[in-house]
Amino acid sequence: MGARLFGWGTESGALTAAEANALLDRVRPWLAITAPVEEPTLGEIELAPPRLAAAGALTPWMRSDPLARATHTYGQAYRDLVRRLERHFAPAPDLVARPPDEGGIVATLEWADAHDAVVIAFGGGTSVVGGIEAPCDDPRPVISLDLEAVSGVVEVDTLSLAARCRAGTRGPDLEAALAPRGLTLRHFPQSFEFSTVGGWLATHAAGHYATGPTRIDDAVESLRAVTPRGILETGRHPSWGAGPDPRAWLLGSEGALGIFSEAWLRVVARPTFHARVVARFPDVGAGVAAARDVAQSGLRPANARLLDPLEAVVSGAGDGGSALLLLGCESADHPVDGEMARLRELAADHGASFDDGDRRPDARWRDAFVRAPYARDVLVRAGLLVETFETVTTWDQLNALRHAAIGTAEDAVAASGSSGGRVSWRLTHLYPDGAALYVTVLAPARPHDRVGQVDEVRTALLTTLAAVGAPVTHHHAVGRVHQPALAASGPALATALLAGAKSVLDPRGLLSPGVLLASSRPGPGRPDDLG
Ligand SMILES: Cc1cc2nc3c(=O)[nH]c(=O)nc-3n(C[C@H](O)[C@H](O)[C@H](O)COP(=O)(O)OP(=O)(O)OC[C@H]3O[C@@H](n4cnc5c(N)ncnc54)[C@H](O)[C@@H]3O)c2cc1C
Known part of the structure; x- marks a missing residue:
């Protein structure tokens, strides 16, 4: 990401004014929205002076100008977006290093070690868990190590x-x-x-x-x-x-x-054979059962996502009356019509109906999926809380967890003082023994404490997940945001093993303190047995 002070992707990819207005018009009847907050400009952002200055051979690819520092401060979580809008860039790194090659990565780590600085790897900057954010409890200067040039x-x-x-x-x-x-x-x-x-x-x-x-x-x-x-x-x-x-x-x-x-x-x-279909289920439970049969059929379709009726209507793929199971097969080797026919039978066994020949629901869902981050920018600027949470569990737990997670999120939003919030869900990844549950919260934000509000919702949800042993994430990662919950709910011996690996590979705690493991600065010097 890197180039914008606020917002997903590129300016040219953002919603046009007409698209943004149409989106807000769709939301306005059921959620209170505010006049859009203006995006921050560089001149409005105050940064503390950098605590380090580049020197020697590294100088050509080290930067400490405000634009480089501000665009490497946050990822793309809701809490990141609102802090950008609040012009709060306090965690900005002191330096941004863009080494040209692997040798430059080695040199950056050596230089950081010599200057007692912390190094945080920065890829595309799309982390939603605070993975690229500087630790607030570590006094050392911070270098954001941007891998952009080590590519190809x-x-x-x-x-x-x-x-x-x-x-x-x-x-x-x-x-x-x-x-x-x-x-x-x-x-x-x-x-x-x-x-x-x-x-x-x-x-x-x-x-x-x-x-x-x-x-x-x-x-x-x-x-x-x-x-x-x-x-x-x-x-x-x-x-x-x-x-x-x-x-x-x-x-x-x-x-x-x-x-x-x-x-x-x-x-x-590259696949050359494709087949797609959208199955509709007025009964959401039947949709879940069909998804399970698909996952256990041995067919391994490339796409098999179950959208609850609300997700379906928000993406434009459904009318809000049915859950949708999006199914897709592909192959570079053989026609997939036979596989698709069998998947349809599995869905039909649970009462599915199909829109034969109508590609629009599937196409609308894909378009909404790709553009969702741009749409979120518009909604957040209009004073809405928009955040997603995800986990994974076994089929025997799935329905109970789904109900508990939705109820928890709805209660937490209401308890945060927000009325009219909506919580939707989908199953994003299916396994023979379970599925990934993905929950989206859309609600009026609590003015002046938007980060506190989303943290309350997250804490409530993580407590519900911990009660049934569901992990803190399926694919959004741990970062700083999930680290405390992982430490509290994960197996203690596994955390000890990870800490052991950290002490072997990074004995002086140079790399991303506070990510995965609690931030605890090792004492001075290198343990003798590590040489
Ligand atoms: C709108 C949106 C949609 C998303 N969809 C998905 C999705 O479908 N599936 C999914 O899995 N995730 C998704 N994510 C989360 C995020 O995109 C992923 O975690 C992604 O893998 C991060 O890649 P990145 O290059 O942007 O890494 P960054 O965000 O730059 O970094 C992520 C973490 O990896 C570390 N890191 C980065 N590069 C390196 C490196 N070279 N060496 C060591 N550590 C490194 C960072 O320090 C940080 O801890 C989504 C995020 C957003 C905002």
């Missing part, structure tokens, strides 16, 4: 079907490099346009595949990361059986154990 697809093995990709490569650039060879990674998170390979690896990102190989983890052949203790590289292995998988130590490490410089990722032939 540098090698493709067309025999093994894998591509060596640098960490700063954004989704569209990666796909553009693979397309001439007829290949694709087919990893399309909603943030695809602006997020990066390194960010995906660091957060266990989940792409558009609703079943089967959902996470970037499923595509990883090998990893290469710069740590304060040196380079950690795993070999290219189709599979691993020699003890704990070294890749697993780094995947999802959120910049707290090392900085990814590149990875070999498995790619596939």
Whole structure:
């Protein structure tokens, strides 16, 4: 992201004035909205003077100007958007480093260590959990390490079907490099346009595949990361059986154990056969049961999302009377009509009806999905709280958790003094043994304490999740925002193992303190046994 002081993506991608007005007109009848808050300008932002000045060989790619610092302060969570609108940029990093290559990453870490500074990896800046935000409880200066220049697809093995990709490569650039060879990674998170390979690896990102190989983890052949203790590289292995998988130590490490410089990722032939259908269920429970049958059928459709009636109507895909199950199959090898026919039978067994030949519900949902972050900017500027929460659970728990999570969110919004709020949900990823539950809250914001309000809603929801052992996230990551809840609810021995890995790879606590693990600054010096 990086270039805008407020807002998703690019200015040219934002909603036009007419589109924004139409959106607000749709919302106005049921939610109180305010006159739009103006976006911040650079001149309105006050930053403390940087506590470090670039020097030596690093000077050409280090910046400390207000624009670079302000655009590397926050990610894209609701709490980030409102702090931008409030012109509150206090956590701005002191320096932004844009190394040209892996050697520059090494040099930045060495320089930071010598200057007792903290380093926070910055990929596309689309984190929604405070992953790229400076810690407020650490007195050290902060360097935001932007991987933008360490990018590109540098090698493709067309025999093994894998591509060596640098960490700063954004989704569209990666796909553009693979397309001439007829290949694709087919990893399309909603943030695809602006997020990066390194960010995906660091957060266990989940792409558009609703079943089967959902996470970037499923595509990883090998990893290469710069740590304060040196380079950690795993070999290219189709599979691993020699003890704990070294890749697993780094995947999802959120910049707290090392900085990814590149990875070999498995790619596939671009699909040429497609089939799509939208199944409607007046009974939401029947939709859930159909989703479960689809997930357990062994068919692994590329798309299989269940939208509750409210999500369906908000996206323009439904009329609010039915839940929708969006189904899609694809293949580069064979026609998928047979698979789709069987999926339709599974849905029909639960009372589904279909809009045969009508592509519009599916197309409208896709369009709304891609443009949702731009629409959110408009709603937040108009005084609405718009935030999403997600988790994953087994099918035996799913309906109970769904009801509990929706009830909790509605109660928390009402308790925060906000009336008329709406809570919708969808199942975003299906597994044979369970599903990811994704909850969206839309409500009038509490003026003057919008961050406090969303934190109250989140705390209530996390308490409900903890009561049934559901994790704090399915794919939004942990960052600073979920770290305390993870520490309270996760297995204590797993946290100890993670702390052990941190003490081996980052003994002086240089990398992203407060992300994944509580921020506790190690004592001076390096433990003797680590050399
Ligand atoms: C509108 C919207 C939609 C989203 N949709 C999805 C979705 O569908 N699926 C999904 O999984 N997530 C989604 N996210 C969350 C976010 O996009 C993902 O977490 C994404 O993987 C972050 O990538 P990034 O390059 O933007 O990383 P950043 O936001 O820059 O960083 C994320 C974390 O990774 C670390 N990091 C970044 N680069 C590196 C590196 N090279 N080495 C080590 N650590 C690094 C950072 O320090 C930080 O902790 C969405 C977010 C938004 C705002």
